[in-house]
Amino acid sequence: MKIDDLLNKYFDGETSCEEEEWIRNYFLNKEIPEYLLCYKPMFVYFDNEIKTKKNKKRIFPRRKTLIYSLSGIAACAIIAVSISTFFHLSDNTSKRNYVVINGKCYTDEETVRAYAKASFHEVATSKDEVFNELFND
Amino acid sequence: MNLEQFKICVLPLREKLFNYSRKMTEETSDAEDIVQEAFLKLWRIREKLDEYHSIDALATEIVKNLCIDRWKSPSRNTVELDEIKAHCGWDNPERTLVENDQVQLIGKIIETLPPLQQSIIRMKDVEGYETDEIAGITGCDIQAVRMNLSRARKKVREVFLQLTNERKEKKDENRRFA
Numbered sequence: 001m002k003i004d005d006l007l008n009k010y011f012d013g014e015t016s017c018e019e020e021e022w023i024r025n026y027f028l029n030k031e032i033p034e035y036l037l038c039y040k041p042m043f044v045y046f047d048n049e050i051k052t053k054k055n056k057k058r059i060f061p062r063r064k065t066l067i068y069s070l071s072g073i074a075a076c077a078i079i080a081v082s083i084s085t086f087f088h089l090s091d092n093t094s095k096r097n098y099v100v101i102n103g104k105c106y107t108d109e110e111t112v113r114a115y116a117k118a119s120f121h122e123v124a125t126s127k128d129e130v131f132n133e134l135f136n137d
Numbered sequence: 138m139n140l141e142q143f144k145i146c147v148l149p150l151r152e153k154l155f156n157y158s159r160k161m162t163e164e165t166s167d168a169e170d171i172v173q174e175a176f177l178k179l180w181r182i183r184e185k186l187d188e189y190h191s192i193d194a195l196a197t198e199i200v201k202n203l204c205i206d207r208w209k210s211p212s213r214n215t216v217e218l219d220e221i222k223a224h225c226g227w228d229n230p231e232r233t234l235v236e237n238d239q240v241q242l243i244g245k246i247i248e249t250l251p252p253l254q255q256s257i258i259r260m261k262d263v264e265g266y267e268t269d270e271i272a273g274i275t276g277c278d279i280q281a282v283r284m285n286l287s288r289a290r291k292k293v294r295e296v297f298l299q300l301t302n303e304r305k306e307k308k309d310e311n312r313r314f315a
């Protein structure tokens with residue numbers, strides 16, 4: 001009795017999606033009485049269409065995930081390259097400082113700094129010297 | 138664009154589109170159908186609506202084209218049985234009547250429904266929208282959607298039964314003469 005009532009409701013456009021799913025499953029899975037066989041193709045058609053639509057949907061996210069993961073890999077590669085370039089450059093900067101003592105080139109940071117300090121000290125003028133320079137005349 | 142945004146940005150154009158459509162078709166019921174169909178078309182392209190400079194202009198253009206389609210083929214409201222039969226090879230009674238043919242026939246019958254009924258039956262029976270959701274998208278009342286849905290389903294049933302009965306009669310006739 002239920003299926004007859006539901007079919008009437010269906011053709012009046014008053015069924016919910018849940019009820020329509022029930023009707024589709026009825027026509028797909030159960031043994032159908034002779035007098036209802038004429039409705040079967042209609043619900044089989046809708047079921048096929050729903051399945052085709054779902055398959056289409058499934059393909060799309062997979063492609064989307066692939067794009068996301070590829071762009072993630074690309075982003076990681078760019079970050080890795082830029083970090084290594086940065087360190088490489090900063091290394092070069094430290095090597096660019098050097099000092100030549102007795103014809104020998106030293107790139108060691110401490111030696112360079114100590115030598116630079118000593119050189120600055122050599123050329124620096126003391127407070128007294130500046131005072132004398134200014135007020136002795 | 139979700140349903141709420143659609144209701145805020147697109148549905149307020151309803152009155153304007155309806156007046157425009159009524160002017161073009163000179164028929165209130167046709168104008169109403171065209172507006173509903175235009176909203177369903179806009180809903181289908183809702184993800185791309187932001188790309189358009191003016192949704193108003195786009196909606197008016199859709200309504201205009203639908204009105205022109207209506208002028209060009211007023212017979213679109215009736216199902217052309219001969220056309221469907223020719224498409225499916227339904228006239229050939231010697232062909233084995235398999236279930237797959239009948240399922241294909243349903244698809245062909247749906248394709249010959251008026252565009253609005255076609256959209257509504259697909260949204261309800263394939264895409265799984267509830268009637269009130271369709272009413273929300275088209276901005277009309279639930280009863281109007283139900284009526285169109287009911288007409289569409291009954292038409293599919295009627296044409297399908299008519300064609301299968303015709304075929305059965307032809308087969309019986311051939312058997313009697315053989």
